[in-house]
Amino acid sequence: MDRQILTKVQKTPSHRDDDVQKQSRGPQSAEHPLLNLQRSIGNQAALRLMRSANIQTKLQVSDADDEFEQEADRVAATVMRAPDPQAKSEDEHEGILQGKPEGDKGLQVSQEMQSQFEGPRGGGRQLPESLRAYFEPRHGGTLRWLDGARRGLTIQRQPGTDYGLASAASRNKYVDKAIQLWNMQKSMKVEAFVDALMNEIKADLLSQGVPELKWHIKRGLGVDGSFDSKNWVVEIDPNKFSERKVTTVADLTLPEIENIVGTLYHESRHTDQDVLIIRMLLDQKKSVKEIHQETNIPEPIINKVKTTKFKTPLDKANVAHANLMFAVMYGEHKELLAFIMDNKQAIEGLEKLAGASNADDLKRAQPQVKKLAEWAKNVLEPKVKKLAAGKNLGPQEAELKNDLGELGQVTPKLLAAFDTALKMKNPTKDDLEDLQDLTNEWLKKLDEAYRHLEGEKDAFAVEDLVKKEFEKQAAAKAKPAPTKKK
Numbered sequence: 001m002d003r004q005i006l007t008k009v010q011k012t013p014s015h016r017d018d019d020v021q022k023q024s025r026g027p028q029s030a031e032h033p034l035l036n037l038q039r040s041i042g043n044q045a046a047l048r049l050m051r052s053a054n055i056q057t058k059l060q061v062s063d064a065d066d067e068f069e070q071e072a073d074r075v076a077a078t079v080m081r082a083p084d085p086q087a088k089s090e091d092e093h094e095g096i097l098q099g100k101p102e103g104d105k106g107l108q109v110s111q112e113m114q115s116q117f118e119g120p121r122g123g124g125r126q127l128p129e130s131l132r133a134y135f136e137p138r139h140g141g142t143l144r145w146l147d148g149a150r151r152g153l154t155i156q157r158q159p160g161t162d163y164g165l166a167s168a169a170s171r172n173k174y175v176d177k178a179i180q181l182w183n184m185q186k187s188m189k190v191e192a193f194v195d196a197l198m199n200e201i202k203a204d205l206l207s208q209g210v211p212e213l214k215w216h217i218k219r220g221l222g223v224d225g226s227f228d229s230k231n232w233v234v235e236i237d238p239n240k241f242s243e244r245k246v247t248t249v250a251d252l253t254l255p256e257i258e259n260i261v262g263t264l265y266h267e268s269r270h271t272d273q274d275v276l277i278i279r280m281l282l283d284q285k286k287s288v289k290e291i292h293q294e295t296n297i298p299e300p301i302i303n304k305v306k307t308t309k310f311k312t313p314l315d316k317a318n319v320a321h322a323n324l325m326f327a328v329m330y331g332e333h334k335e336l337l338a339f340i341m342d343n344k345q346a347i348e349g350l351e352k353l354a355g356a357s358n359a360d361d362l363k364r365a366q367p368q369v370k371k372l373a374e375w376a377k378n379v380l381e382p383k384v385k386k387l388a389a390g391k392n393l394g395p396q397e398a399e400l401k402n403d404l405g406e407l408g409q410v411t412p413k414l415l416a417a418f419d420t421a422l423k424m425k426n427p428t429k430d431d432l433e434d435l436q437d438l439t440n441e442w443l444k445k446l447d448e449a450y451r452h453l454e455g456e457k458d459a460f461a462v463e464d465l466v467k468k469e470f471e472k473q474a475a476a477k478a479k480p481a482p483t484k485k486k
């Protein structure tokens with residue numbers, strides 16, 4: 001629902017990451033994607049990805065210099081050595097990527113994907129799309145455009161998620177529009193660009209039975225995008241589109257445009273999801289009032305869904321997907337999302353704490369840390385206990401148990417480090433290194449848990465597909481006559 005943490009976590013590299021950067025930065029500012037991967041998603045997640053298929057031996061990336069490669073190898077070795085406590089539960093749940101069972105653990109990579117990075121076509125220049133999906137949002141400018149046309153890759157999405165904006169037709173129409181605007185309307189104001197894209201999405205959604213789509217563009221909102229289901233409005237902050245000040249389309253880099261295109265689609269996707277949830281609840285013979293009480297979605301929206309004739313009834317897979325979303329958005333596992341949605345400021349404060357370098361920074365973070373401590377004590381800890389005692393947990397619950405368990409383990413360490421730091425006299429940046437690292441770790445755990453929630457998993461998957469399509473078309477436009485590589 002709210003992409004805030006996602007975008008922010010990665011902008012605050014920890015000390016250790018700084019060290020890696022210092023050692024490894026070549027003459028170009030581009031970084032080796034392996035370093036990015038490890039930094040972005042952490043050792044465990046990187047491990048899971050790399051264990052899948054033969055990524056660790058086959059991953060080849062552009063013409064990075066030797067120093068780069070060595071550093072990447074070192075990171076890869078570290079990552080591969082790390083224990084993987086999540087491997088089991090990862091095995092049990094359905095990843096976004098599925099296909100031919102390969103090896104023992106982790107996400108499974110389809111045959112098609114295997115051939116992509118083993119085959120001669122790539123010539124060692126292509127990264128598998130699954131990995132690129134992890135790199136892209138985080139490292140806007142650093143990832144090079146790939147030479148030549150990239151083959152389209154189908155990511156098999158989870159069952160029951162092929163509705164609304166997830167369809168290829170919707171995606172292609174939207175990306176066509178985005179490419180057209182980006183090419184023809186460089187002097188367009190960023191706000192107008194957003195309006196044009198949102199209008200495109202709106203027309204599509206309405207044609208598919210979503211009652212309404214509203215959006216609100218406001219600089220200084222603090223998050224790049226967010227969907228507020230209570231008011232049924234997508235909120236967008238153009239100040240978050242770039243680190244620089246941007247006014248027109250021409251001010252944006254291509255990766256920034258790609259991110260905007262993806263963000264708007266992601267947030268709008270949440271309306272699709274809510275409509276699915278409403279339909280499921282209506283099918284259960286719940287009244288409009290009851291549904292409103294359970295979800296806080298405005299009654300007029302629910303009413304309209306009720307009177308809409310949808311082309312196809314929900315199938316079993318749709319219902320299963322809707323149930324999982326309901327549980328983490330409005331139901332018995334809504335705690336995490338509720339915390340994130342209700343505590344944007346506290347989370348923002350913690351993000352700043354990750355860069356704390358003096359006593360003033362600590363003082364500023366104090367109220368936010370206090371909020372976190374209260375939430376941990378009153379909500380997180382009891383929740384972890386409850387999940388741990390639970391029997392017959394479904395895959396989402398097992399994952400949540402794992403994710404919240406890890407978050408619950410980092411939290412007291414973070415709080416203790418904060419207390420220690422508070423007692424220091426005039427602490428320097430170096431004195432606060434532990435605190436910074438723990439804060440980053442905490443944010444990363446929060447981000448991971450958040451991305452695993454059914455609704456976010458789906459929205460990020462749909463977003464990634466749009467970004468890839470955009471990238472493909474943009475690359476085709478930018479290089480009308482691709483030269484053949486030897």
Ligand SMILES: [Zn+2]
Nearest residue numbers: 001002456459
């Ligand atoms: Zn979302």
